[in-house]
Amino acid sequence: MISGGVGKRATLVERGGNPPAVKSAGPQARNAVVHGRSASSQIGGKSTAGGFSKSTGSRPNSSLGLSRGGGPPPQVKRPISAQSDRQEREGTTSAGSGGSEVVSTMSKRKGKPQRESFNLRWHCVNGNFLAWDLKGRLEDTENAIDMMRSMMVQERTESNNIKEQLEDHKLKGRNDSLFVPTPLPACVEVLQLGGVAYQLETMRVTLETKYTQSQFELDVCQRKASELERLLDDERRERRQERDDALRRLRDETDDIRRKLRDEVEAHIKSNREAMETLARKARNELEDERSTRQREVQELKTQAAMEIQKLESEMGGSTREIRGLRSELEATMSELERERALTSNLRGNLSEQSSVALTLESSSRALRARVELLESDGQSQAQVFLDLEERLRQALEDTTIAKEKLRAEESLRRKLHNQVQELKGNIRVFCRVRPTLPAEADGGAEMRFPDTDKEGKDIEIVGAAEKSALGNVTTKAYPFSFDKVFGPSAQNGHVFEEISQLVQSALDGYNVCIFCYGQTGSGKTYTMSSPDGMIPKAVHQIYQTASELKEKGWEYTMEGSFVEVYNENINDLLGQADDFDKKKHEIRHDPKECKTTITDINTVVLDNPSRVEAILSRASKTRSVAATKANERSSRSHSVFILKMIGFNSVTGERSEGTLNLVDLAGSERLSHSGATGERLKETQNINRSLSCLGDVIAALGNGKEGAHIPYRNSKLTYLLQYSLGGNSKCLMFVMVSPMQAHLSETLTSLKFATKVNNTSIGTAKRQKVSL
């Protein structure tokens, strides 16, 4: 028992006097107090009475503000960043293991009176804790309180144990005093224990007081903490609000700036785009202009090339053909001209003879006059000589007059012979002209043959469309036609005019001449008649030139031109006002005695200069184009008649001649069934067809040749207008114009058939001419 008691005592002394050594009361130990749930290890770190009141010194700025000394802990600045704060807490946690070690050491000190005073004080300097660590601090404070609570329980348990031991000792001592006297040292120990128990009791009371005080301080701190938290929340709210305001302002400003920038950028982009669009448009326009210019140039070049080719072809192939044709024609007329030439040369010989006689006489007269002067004295004889000379002079002058008369007679003879040649050729002739394919029509040409190009150039063969027989054989039909002359696509206007120039001469000689262009729309009628080198300008130029030459032979000519159209059986003046078209009535008047025709109220232009004809043509074309707004394509839908009147007078012979040249561009000869016309167009087409058919009837009636037979001139305005130019003494030429296109083949065949009928007709004087031959 004693050994056991000694053993126990030894243990108590050991626990009470020498607490387990703790190397340092540094931050680890302190943190263990704060954070460890059994953080009493450091309490036993020093056995000195003021162990905890003394500052450890190594980390005076403990985050918890705990101090082992009695005084307030030095006011510390908390680490500003949450990182350092966390680090600090982490450091504390790591120290916690050391703390648990100490606690376990403490728990071994059973029954040892707790001598160290735990002077835990919570200091809050003027109640100001740094706000953001408040929670941590509260937590630490609660930990400390828990720790104190467990210490108090421990102390109470230890105190109870000591009391029990004391009671045991007392009981044992009483028993021992009954049987065995109690040894003195044991009594001392009991007394000591009693003192210890007292001390412990005192400590417990002190601790409880401190606990209560701490509790109070904790409450105060909690209140302040909640107050601070509220302040903190307010502050936070304010800051948040400020921040939100600032953010909102910033956002607004940013939005404003962004909006402005966007507006600026958009304006910039818009202006750039507009500039680019303008540039692009400009570039496009320039490009378009350039392209159209180039296209025009290419077109012109193509046309030129085509013309050149045609020209070359006509020069190469056509010229030989023409020469041969001309040669045969020339040969035919050679003998007649030979006669004329012989006559002319005879007359010229006579004239030169008479001229030389006149000259001789003149010189003789001069010589005689000289002699007269010399022989003045011998009046009688001289007077006789003078009379002789005068007689010879008169004789010479008479011879000259006779020669001149012979010349005039020769001109009349030439006219007569010319007329006879024309009549020999027939008073109605038909020429066929095929226009070339235009650049736009390169692909649709029909097959046309000109079998006698190298000879007389009178035949044309149209090859029809391919036809499939019932047996499946494909055949093409050829339609041959023959006319007075056939001009192929390569023939130029100049070449065509050469063929008709003799007819123009006839008009100048006082005959009525009529030249028609007949054919479907687009076959080249207007091109042949009215183009700058067409038949009308060429005829006028030739007439003017010949009239000038005839002045030597005593002829003076006046020429006047008028230009009318026959549209829907009405006559319009192409040299008048377009507004008067189809309103103003023009009547055709005939003078049967003079075989003259006049139209009322039309403009007539005196052609005193050959250039006047161009002015007439352009005026007529303009008037027509203005009128075309009322009835489309007027030129195709009406007949135009250029009337050139030539009145000649020979002041020497007193001869008079009056001829009329009618150049007629007929309306398109489309068949009604093909045109598909309705309304106004139907009326036009009907009128055109009626007048063309009347023309055919008149020619046919003239061809019948019965004297006094009825000729239906009155059946149409056109034939009525041309009454004195179609029959009798007149000469007539019809051009049948042919389009080279496959699509127009059927119209072409119709036109050629009509022209063949006309060609087979012979009018009036042609018959008489045959008789005279």
Ligand SMILES: Nc1ncnc2c1ncn2[C@@H]1O[C@H](COP(=O)(O)OP(=O)(O)OP(=O)(O)O)[C@@H](O)[C@H]1O
């Ligand atoms: N011999 C030719 N050489 C070159 N081009 C021609 C020739 N003949 C006609 N043309 C062209 O063919 C087109 C039609 O000719 P044009 O106007 O003379 O026909 P048209 O028969 O008078 O037609 P419309 O009856 O409609 O007046 C025109 O562009 C003309 O320049």
